[in-house]
Amino acid sequence: MIRESASRPSAPLTTRLDDIVQSLGAASNLDHALQGIVKSVRDLFRVDICLLYLSDPARLDVQQLMAWEGLGDHAAPPAFADTLANLVAERSEPVNLRDSKTLPAHQDATSHVYLGVPIMHLGALLGVLIVQQTAQSQFSEYEQASLATLAAQIAGGIQLAKARSSINARVSGDMPAAPFFEGVIGAPGIAAGTAHVIYARSELAQIPNRDVTDIDSEIAVFQAAVSRVAGELDRIAEEQGGMLTAEDRTLFRAYAMIARSDELVTSTLAGIRNGNWAPGALRDSIQEHARYFEAMEDPYFRERADDIRDIGRALLNELQTLQPIDEHYPARTILVGEDLSPLDLAAVKGTRLVAVISGHGSRLSHLAILARSMGIPAVMGLADTLPLTNLHGKSLIVDGYKGRLYIEPDVSLKRQYRSLAARERRLSKRLRHLRDQTAQTPDGFRIPLYTNAGLLSDLNPSLAAGSEGIGLYRTEYPFMVRDSFPTEEEQYTLYRKVLQTFHPRPVTLRTLDIGGDKPLAYFPVQETNPFLGWRGIRISLDHPEMFLTQIRAMLRASSGLNNLSLLLPMISRVEDLDEGLILIRRAYQQLEQEGLSITRPLLGAMIEVPSAVYQAEALARRVDFLSVGTNDLIQYLLAVDRNNERVARWFDALHPAVIQALLRIIRAGRRNGTPVSVCGEAAGDPAVALLLVGMGVSSLSLSAGDLPRIKWAIHSFSRQRARTLLRQSLKLEQASAIRSLLTQALVDAGLDALVHPGNLD
């Protein structure tokens, strides 16, 4: 490309880099993947030598040479290379040298130039890429930038290839200890079980590998699918009197030829003979062929890759018709998927579901919130770290405390897991005696503990945890599982059941909070930034007919029970609240005119947008209670997408700005005599709960699974002590310092089980 002149490469660099990244995904194992990289880099950069090092997992300061190109017969790398690799690793930045004399311990003057760049993945050093060239002048800045760009692009592919190879090594017994992979903590707990991968049926790339025993019948099904698809394409091509032009016919004929082509069929059959089911073998074969075309210079041939993928989808469809998949969930199912939805969890009946692994999301995603309320561990955001489709049928241990996943654990790891699980059970048993006690500090400060519900989970976990009521009932899901808005009657039936189940305990029904990450298939909203878009109360106010239907259903459901509170989400200005309250009043009057006698419910506003924090007092004057939604409030205050695993570590409820905001809201409520509840997930964090007690919060609403532990914390700390901790926290400028302070306080009070719950190390 690039070398020895300021000229830029002929094909756009991004295209060439894309090709390298694509071929990395197609490589059959790690060695091939790395070898492919060094070869492509040497060609692209027109250098003499290219070397690829990976960090030694045991000693991160040592780089191991894994692949090389251009060393000729003497397969040993130049002496300086290891030193340079370690230097790049140590600095975590590119090193561009004119000769090796500049390197410590290397005095062999040459006319070589060297460039080394780190390969970083999700903030960690994965390895180092080095190129060497015989020349007098250093690599240019452009070359350095290009190599650094390439390193950034291949990092994800290398990580996945590494993960795939260690899973295979573990399965074949070549790796003694179970590898573990770190994601984002979703929901706490530890569970062992068998992976069951859920995937989008029509997405070829998501098809998991599955072992087959009856290879002959799998081959027969595949051949039948090929003959049906190719036959159908032939039929279309030959059809007379239709709309097709001669060109179209030629295209369909070509499609039929590709579908039954030797290359495609033979490589798929080879995959099946290796023990993979037909859809998995087809996926590999289609991807390999599509990449082959994509790598071509000629744009006409490059576009043929799309045809191959189309044919792959048609074959996949046919396979699924011929052999419908009967999802058989193992006895201890660990559900795995790129983007699981709460509906996927609901599909696993009974007590089979023991844990969840999601490719994307964080602990604030509704999937994780649901897992927490079901009391099962969840690890999120593993899609960039691990090829999830390879996990199907594997034995796993999910450590939701640390966000770790162990693959094919050995006996001793399983033993450790069992002893931890036993410890957890002992703790739960110990906390069970608190179930029927109210939550109160030793110096008499009473804090009602309610639970959050509505994400498809039934109300049993809340009842079992000794909840004093429902502090937040999310009404979105009944809307999401239908294909049109539920009728007033359907909503009435649902809300009535919730109110009755908890009667006489209070139940707070939140009005519809769709938009953001909760879209309705039958009410599509296209927005570039849905979290800052049309969501919650904004949609309700623009669709008063929908809003009034929901309010009428809620009010009717409370008739005779009188335990209803109504909560309005996403309030960002007083006008929205005023308008919402007017509509509620109108629905109430309508029902009165219809002859129904309903006790007026308590009305509340959610504080989950920064503007509402600054207007908390004005809002408090208008309602009976405020409820702080920390999930969204933190997202908006700290500018951290609550569903994005990449920024999960920036989402911190102990950020000083969050603490200041919470204090401000609670003070505003107190000044106005309006109770303030906290219903976001932060209320289930013992450290945050202590601060909230110190602030004088009126009540907390939590995931059922968090309730016993938070009650224990409240029983263990006087209000006085909590106030002192709050004062100390307010002086600190970093969340980590505040976390340390509160963790130490919990440990000193004998609650270490709350801060160091599980440890498999």
Ligand code: PEP
């Ligand atoms: C919140 O935002 O904190 C909240 C409780 O609501 P949701 O998680 O449903 O957005």
Ligand code: MG
């Ligand atoms: Mg919210």
